[in-house]
Amino acid sequence: MGLEDKLPSGVLLSTVEGLAGYMRKSSLWPATFGLACCAIEMMALGSAPKHDISRFGMERFSASPRQADLMIVAGRVSQKMAPVLRQIYDQMTAPKWVISMGACASSGGMFNNYAIVQGVDHVVPVDIYLPGCPPRPEQLMDAIIKLHTLIGDTKLGPNREAVIKEVELAAMNAKPTIQMKGLLA
């Protein structure tokens, strides 16, 4: 990416990581990707004086994906909409994050049929899954705060490569859901 990736790991890198993380999370601009009912709750979060997304500096929903950092997929993604979703995701510039808001975006929700993509992670990589039908604006705020923590802790440079290796190894060795046993396995 930039200069921050070339720094050798050490105290300087962790300071830069902290600073970069703080700056990136402090004014995320969401891309308008409201599809269905969840979009209305997202609008309630964005413009109702009661739940106020400007507290995060995020009230500027960016219509242009080029200027957006966060894509909140709010609503059910139909087969016809999936290529559009992918194109908007591709047009966003890195760094970018995705929150899949609601049950329909996370897993297809109650619509287990021919017309709905069963989970938006079939199309784009998702950072935070938010269940609910629709999730309350407070729940969406919680997801955004968790995303902020995630962004603030992003590692850069050699640290990031180490994290990526670790995550890949864990994913390769992970048990598929159906083989897990017990209620809280």
Next chain:
Amino acid sequence: MTQEQNGMFGAAGTGDTSGYGGLVRTAAATGSTERPYGGYFDDVADDLERAYPDFADAITRVVVDRGELTLHVKKSRLVEVAFILRDKLKFEMCMGVSGVHYLDRTGAELVALYPLLSMTKNQRIRLEVATSELDPHIPSVVEVWAGNNWHEREAFDMFGIIFDGHPGLTRILMPDDWDGHPQRKDYPLGGISVEYKGATTPAPSQRRSYQ
């Protein structure tokens, strides 16, 4: 649908011990309702007969059920009847085209229903047109009621009913290159079984159904 239904609670052929297994119910017979129809339906039928001399040939059945009048129209006469209903009987608005697919009615599987509304007289009736799956053509009523443009496209998309004379009959709800007509009864729901820890829940179309 003239079906006989056996039993009250419970699927057929199972060990139903409710005691109601011996009940036999026949569904409503398929025939025309007899005159007088009641309410304004008689006026509508009389006006239509007066305005349209081929009434007996075009309207195959007249059903009055649950306070609603349904005229079963032969598909070749649909546009004529539609024009007369709109111009002479003042049914200015058509509330769309609703398609139904009956698997068991051979020769008349695909049905298109047109609910009509007359604002001047505050009346509602319904037209029903049936066609076979092997020849799914119905004349289009877009020149009578322009609002049916998208409704006929939807009926084509979902059921495969081809409306002759439609200005642009293409898919409207599904992607343009989709195969098949989703709301037909023989088209699968397409759900996937949901995976949990150690078990799966079957898709909605695979679950137990009661008759």
Next chain:
Amino acid sequence: MTTTFDPYASSRETTEGTVFSVTGGDWDSLVSEIGESKEERIIVNMGPQHPSTHGVLRLVLELEGETITEVRTGIGYLHTGIEKNIEFRNWTQGVTFVTRMDYLSPIFNETAYCLAVEKLLGITNDIPERASVIRVLMMELNRISSHMVALGTGALELGAMGPMFFAFRDREIILDTFEEITGLRMNMAYVRPGGVSQDLPAGMGTKLREVVKTLRKNFEDNAKLLIGNTIWMKRTEGIGYLDLAGCTTLGITGPVLRSAGLPWDLRKTQPYCGYENYEFDVITADTADVYGRFLVRMAELEQSLRIIEQAIDKLDALEGQPVMVADKKIAWPAQLALGADGLGNSLEHIREIMGSSMESLIHHFKLVTEGFRVPAGQAYVAIESPRGELGAHVVSDGGTRPYRVHFREPSFNNLQATSAMSEGGMISDIIGAVASIDPVMGGVDR
């Protein structure tokens, strides 16, 4: 300008002509390329993802300069197959699916479906009066919240940000009321075949009267901002004109039809749920443009408040009446109460079904697992939703599952008017026209 291949930043020749993909930073090269071609008309895609098209609506505009010569509307980006899904669920579960069609007015979807199912069951006259009054109350509250979103988002799309905040503030008040009554803010599945799922909580009458007072005061804020506002009027007067003949041939109902002058409101002409016992006016305008539709919606808010006040009075008089039909083979059996571990069946109900009444236990079990049976036939019931005539056409084959449920959504018809309203106008006018139609894509695509 770009030397490396970028799939989003080049122009390429296709069978239809040159296709330009705009990325930004290349505007001068784009303009010079267009200037070289002899074509005056360009086709612009206002794609499904757009902040101003009111949802996932695709508008393909053929432009000559700033004037639109042709508009083609693309829908289907939210098609969920709800109607086919319902065929695999029982009649009561259908309510939960139907409520998510037109997501701004879930109570209307539920009521249309339940009225159609009740017509098939033949119990329309047996619905308790308290249930009908609660349905009317919820419908009118929903009408206000839906009009608030229409006004707020319509204003936002035309550039006014203030009304959006006021509108969503009022909407929050109503959603809090919904949450108190039904448990959910949106998509409540509250109206069930036979009545409503549970009664209003105690003390709701006073709270509702407070809500009405607050809303009546709050509506002034939006009215003062927009009515008579020169910029607003310049952007909305004379825009999106569709006269009565256009409306009837396209099957348009609702505020768009009423703005053309015809006082057609199903609550007055073909009343349902006891609407004939309420006093309210049907609002019309005679300008048939975006400003007229805006005025109609603003005035309908006050009429809804009138109906709500009358409903609250009626509810006080009907205190203690049942809210579900008396026939135990149809009535949804659960009596919910808030217990130590959350909301669930009340202890009295459990005591009754486990201890004293075998029939209640059987009914509870059978109705929840299998559902009731609806005699064969078909019914079409239409109600007046905030967008127009919402019709539910329900076909039953005598079983526990709907055979076919089709919804005649007002937005589906109303959206066909986009071309008639916008061709010949400018791009900025099509935004206002679509906003005045107030389409909800969930209802259009189902």
